[in-house]
Amino acid sequence: MSWDDRLDQWDVELELASRLEDSDWVTLQEASSRTGVSRAALRTWYRADLIPSRLVDGPHGPQRLVPLAMVAARAEESPRLRRSGERRMGAEAQVELLQHRIAELEARVAALERREATGR
Known part of the structure:
Protein backbone atom coordinates (compact mmCIF):
# COMPACT_ATOMS: atom_id res chain seq x y z
CA MET A 1 0.00 0.00 0.00
CA SER A 2 1.41 3.38 -0.98
CA TRP A 3 1.57 6.37 1.31
CA ASP A 4 -1.07 8.15 -0.77
CA ASP A 5 -3.43 5.16 -0.48
CA ARG A 6 -2.86 4.99 3.25
CA LEU A 7 -3.48 8.75 3.66
CA ASP A 8 -6.70 8.49 1.63
CA GLN A 9 -7.84 5.57 3.80
CA TRP A 10 -6.96 7.53 6.92
CA ASP A 11 -9.00 10.54 5.69
CA VAL A 12 -12.00 8.27 5.13
CA GLU A 13 -11.60 6.75 8.61
CA LEU A 14 -11.35 10.19 10.23
CA GLU A 15 -14.47 11.39 8.41
CA LEU A 16 -16.39 8.28 9.49
CA ALA A 17 -15.20 8.68 13.08
CA SER A 18 -16.30 12.34 13.16
CA ARG A 19 -19.72 11.40 11.77
CA LEU A 20 -20.11 8.66 14.36
CA GLU A 21 -19.21 11.03 17.21
CA ASP A 22 -22.03 13.36 16.18
CA SER A 23 -24.61 10.58 15.86
CA ASP A 24 -26.44 8.24 18.17
CA TRP A 25 -24.37 5.16 17.24
CA VAL A 26 -23.40 3.31 20.41
CA THR A 27 -21.73 0.04 21.35
CA LEU A 28 -23.81 -3.08 21.86
CA GLN A 29 -23.18 -2.85 25.61
CA GLU A 30 -24.44 0.72 25.81
CA ALA A 31 -27.46 -0.02 23.62
CA SER A 32 -28.25 -2.99 25.83
CA SER A 33 -27.96 -1.07 29.09
CA ARG A 34 -29.94 1.95 27.83
CA THR A 35 -32.81 0.01 26.21
CA GLY A 36 -32.98 -3.28 28.12
CA VAL A 37 -32.44 -5.31 24.93
CA SER A 38 -30.00 -8.17 25.39
CA ARG A 39 -26.77 -8.15 23.41
CA ALA A 40 -27.80 -11.48 21.90
CA ALA A 41 -31.02 -9.92 20.61
CA LEU A 42 -29.05 -6.99 19.19
CA ARG A 43 -26.74 -9.41 17.37
CA THR A 44 -29.76 -11.26 15.98
CA TRP A 45 -31.30 -7.98 14.82
CA TYR A 46 -28.24 -6.72 12.95
CA ARG A 47 -27.45 -10.13 11.45
CA ALA A 48 -31.02 -10.32 10.12
CA ASP A 49 -30.69 -6.74 8.77
CA LEU A 50 -33.45 -5.53 11.08
CA ILE A 51 -31.16 -2.72 12.29
CA PRO A 52 -27.97 -1.36 10.71
CA SER A 53 -24.60 -1.84 12.36
CA ARG A 54 -21.04 -0.75 11.84
CA LEU A 55 -17.75 -2.30 12.83
CA VAL A 56 -15.19 0.27 14.00
CA ASP A 57 -11.84 0.15 15.72
CA GLY A 58 -12.22 0.45 19.46
CA PRO A 59 -9.70 0.69 22.29
CA HIS A 60 -9.47 -3.12 22.50
CA GLY A 61 -9.96 -3.99 18.83
CA PRO A 62 -12.97 -3.95 16.53
CA GLN A 63 -16.33 -3.20 18.10
CA ARG A 64 -19.86 -3.18 16.74
CA LEU A 65 -21.97 -0.01 16.84
CA VAL A 66 -25.73 0.23 16.38
CA PRO A 67 -28.02 3.31 16.16
CA LEU A 68 -29.57 3.81 19.58
CA ALA A 69 -32.75 5.42 18.23
CA MET A 70 -33.48 2.44 15.97
CA VAL A 71 -32.80 -0.03 18.79
CA ALA A 72 -35.14 1.89 21.09
CA ALA A 73 -37.85 2.03 18.41
CA ARG A 74 -37.55 -1.69 17.71
CA ALA A 75 -37.62 -2.46 21.45
CA GLU A 76 -40.78 -0.37 21.78
CA GLU A 77 -42.43 -2.55 19.12
CA SER A 78 -41.73 -5.69 21.14
Whole structure:
Protein backbone atom coordinates (compact mmCIF):
# COMPACT_ATOMS: atom_id res chain seq x y z
CA MET A 1 0.00 0.00 0.00
CA SER A 2 1.41 3.38 -0.98
CA TRP A 3 1.57 6.37 1.31
CA ASP A 4 -1.07 8.15 -0.77
CA ASP A 5 -3.43 5.16 -0.48
CA ARG A 6 -2.86 4.99 3.25
CA LEU A 7 -3.48 8.75 3.66
CA ASP A 8 -6.70 8.49 1.63
CA GLN A 9 -7.84 5.57 3.80
CA TRP A 10 -6.96 7.53 6.92
CA ASP A 11 -9.00 10.54 5.69
CA VAL A 12 -12.00 8.27 5.13
CA GLU A 13 -11.60 6.75 8.61
CA LEU A 14 -11.35 10.19 10.23
CA GLU A 15 -14.47 11.39 8.41
CA LEU A 16 -16.39 8.28 9.49
CA ALA A 17 -15.20 8.68 13.08
CA SER A 18 -16.30 12.34 13.16
CA ARG A 19 -19.72 11.40 11.77
CA LEU A 20 -20.11 8.66 14.36
CA GLU A 21 -19.21 11.03 17.21
CA ASP A 22 -22.03 13.36 16.18
CA SER A 23 -24.61 10.58 15.86
CA ASP A 24 -26.44 8.24 18.17
CA TRP A 25 -24.37 5.16 17.24
CA VAL A 26 -23.40 3.31 20.41
CA THR A 27 -21.73 0.04 21.35
CA LEU A 28 -23.81 -3.08 21.86
CA GLN A 29 -23.18 -2.85 25.61
CA GLU A 30 -24.44 0.72 25.81
CA ALA A 31 -27.46 -0.02 23.62
CA SER A 32 -28.25 -2.99 25.83
CA SER A 33 -27.96 -1.07 29.09
CA ARG A 34 -29.94 1.95 27.83
CA THR A 35 -32.81 0.01 26.21
CA GLY A 36 -32.98 -3.28 28.12
CA VAL A 37 -32.44 -5.31 24.93
CA SER A 38 -30.00 -8.17 25.39
CA ARG A 39 -26.77 -8.15 23.41
CA ALA A 40 -27.80 -11.48 21.90
CA ALA A 41 -31.02 -9.92 20.61
CA LEU A 42 -29.05 -6.99 19.19
CA ARG A 43 -26.74 -9.41 17.37
CA THR A 44 -29.76 -11.26 15.98
CA TRP A 45 -31.30 -7.98 14.82
CA TYR A 46 -28.24 -6.72 12.95
CA ARG A 47 -27.45 -10.13 11.45
CA ALA A 48 -31.02 -10.32 10.12
CA ASP A 49 -30.69 -6.74 8.77
CA LEU A 50 -33.45 -5.53 11.08
CA ILE A 51 -31.16 -2.72 12.29
CA PRO A 52 -27.97 -1.36 10.71
CA SER A 53 -24.60 -1.84 12.36
CA ARG A 54 -21.04 -0.75 11.84
CA LEU A 55 -17.75 -2.30 12.83
CA VAL A 56 -15.19 0.27 14.00
CA ASP A 57 -11.84 0.15 15.72
CA GLY A 58 -12.22 0.45 19.46
CA PRO A 59 -9.70 0.69 22.29
CA HIS A 60 -9.47 -3.12 22.50
CA GLY A 61 -9.96 -3.99 18.83
CA PRO A 62 -12.97 -3.95 16.53
CA GLN A 63 -16.33 -3.20 18.10
CA ARG A 64 -19.86 -3.18 16.74
CA LEU A 65 -21.97 -0.01 16.84
CA VAL A 66 -25.73 0.23 16.38
CA PRO A 67 -28.02 3.31 16.16
CA LEU A 68 -29.57 3.81 19.58
CA ALA A 69 -32.75 5.42 18.23
CA MET A 70 -33.48 2.44 15.97
CA VAL A 71 -32.80 -0.03 18.79
CA ALA A 72 -35.14 1.89 21.09
CA ALA A 73 -37.85 2.03 18.41
CA ARG A 74 -37.55 -1.69 17.71
CA ALA A 75 -37.62 -2.46 21.45
CA GLU A 76 -40.78 -0.37 21.78
CA GLU A 77 -42.43 -2.55 19.12
CA SER A 78 -41.73 -5.69 21.14
CA PRO A 79 -44.50 -6.39 23.69
CA ARG A 80 -42.15 -8.41 25.89
CA LEU A 81 -39.49 -5.70 25.97
CA ARG A 82 -42.12 -3.01 26.52
CA ARG A 83 -43.53 -4.90 29.52
CA SER A 84 -40.01 -5.37 30.88
CA GLY A 85 -39.36 -1.64 30.53
CA GLU A 86 -42.68 -0.80 32.16
CA ARG A 87 -41.84 -3.09 35.09
CA ARG A 88 -38.42 -1.47 35.42
CA MET A 89 -39.99 2.00 35.24
CA GLY A 90 -42.63 0.84 37.73
CA ALA A 91 -39.93 -0.27 40.14
CA GLU A 92 -38.09 3.04 39.73
CA ALA A 93 -41.31 4.95 40.39
CA GLN A 94 -41.96 2.83 43.50
CA VAL A 95 -38.46 3.53 44.81
CA GLU A 96 -38.96 7.25 44.24
CA LEU A 97 -42.32 7.15 46.01
CA LEU A 98 -40.83 5.27 48.96
CA GLN A 99 -37.95 7.74 49.19
CA HIS A 100 -40.48 10.58 49.32
CA ARG A 101 -42.48 8.82 52.05
CA ILE A 102 -39.33 8.22 54.09
CA ALA A 103 -38.44 11.91 53.84
CA GLU A 104 -41.95 12.83 55.02
CA LEU A 105 -41.74 10.41 57.96
CA GLU A 106 -38.30 11.70 58.95
CA ALA A 107 -39.68 15.26 58.96
CA ARG A 108 -42.61 14.19 61.16
CA VAL A 109 -40.32 12.35 63.59
CA ALA A 110 -38.04 15.41 63.80
CA ALA A 111 -41.07 17.62 64.52
CA LEU A 112 -42.25 15.25 67.26
CA GLU A 113 -38.78 15.18 68.80
CA ARG A 114 -38.63 19.00 68.80
CA ARG A 115 -42.06 19.19 70.47
CA GLU A 116 -40.99 16.65 73.08
CA ALA A 117 -37.75 18.53 73.76
CA THR A 118 -39.61 21.81 74.30
CA GLY A 119 -42.14 20.14 76.64
CA ARG A 120 -45.29 20.68 74.63
